[in-house]
Amino acid sequence: MRLGQGVEWAIHTCLNLTWLGAERGVSTARLAEFYQLPPAYLNKQLQSLVRAGILASTPGRRGGFSLARGPAAISLLDIVVAIEGSDPLFRCEQILRAGPGGRPDVDYREVCLVSGAMRRADLAWRQELAGRTLADLKADVERSFPGTPEATRGRFAELHDR
Template identity: 55%
Template structure:
């Protein structure tokens, strides 16, 4: 399975936003600059997260994006679904129904062992992603890279005047 790069971008941005002070928005242009990403395309990914209720958009001179929920309540699966959509990765086309001895009344999506195997694997994958939260990733980053939070916030948050 291959996901678009927007998933990676969105996950990193949400981890960064989890570190921002409560009520403070992170400017998407600063995020794009930090990661050397195309600003317009990153903004599209962030807007998808707004539509999914993961981020909120703040207008004005200190505007940008912020988490709409606590980072403990945002799973990796939430972000994947917001960016990639809810459709299953594997789509059974019921090709067994085309074989010479096929029963035209059979539901091959449900009875085909290939289909069952793929659906079970996708369920396991989705369950694993649903157990991982932005807060958990942020905490792991902070343990492994103790200065990451401070360094990132210095680059993303405007200086106080």
């Protein structure tokens, strides 16, 4: 039980986009080359982000991806949900229906106290993720590693020249 690989790629890629100004879109090929990732598969993840409204894509000759809104309006939860879906970590299959006194018409996801306890933990996880935006992360990185923005832009310029 673990999150998919794409979550890490998506977060780092979105973070990179915050430093690139994003005058125009950046292609999948360059974004993948930056971390030596398989381009086609990264493209698949980025498509999920587009469907979720986090990234904007422009097709055609000079197309590419860019952030659809400001970094302060994109939380880590948004990205995780976009990649992994919105299903809760714990899935209650309502086995209490088969137990003594189980009623078929009752929604045990609401009633069952086990389900409730697990849902509360789930909520704690989500709240922590929802409270961390791309803007926060960007600021933290720039404080701890001031050279990162320039280094990132530099690397992308190299890739551009190829």
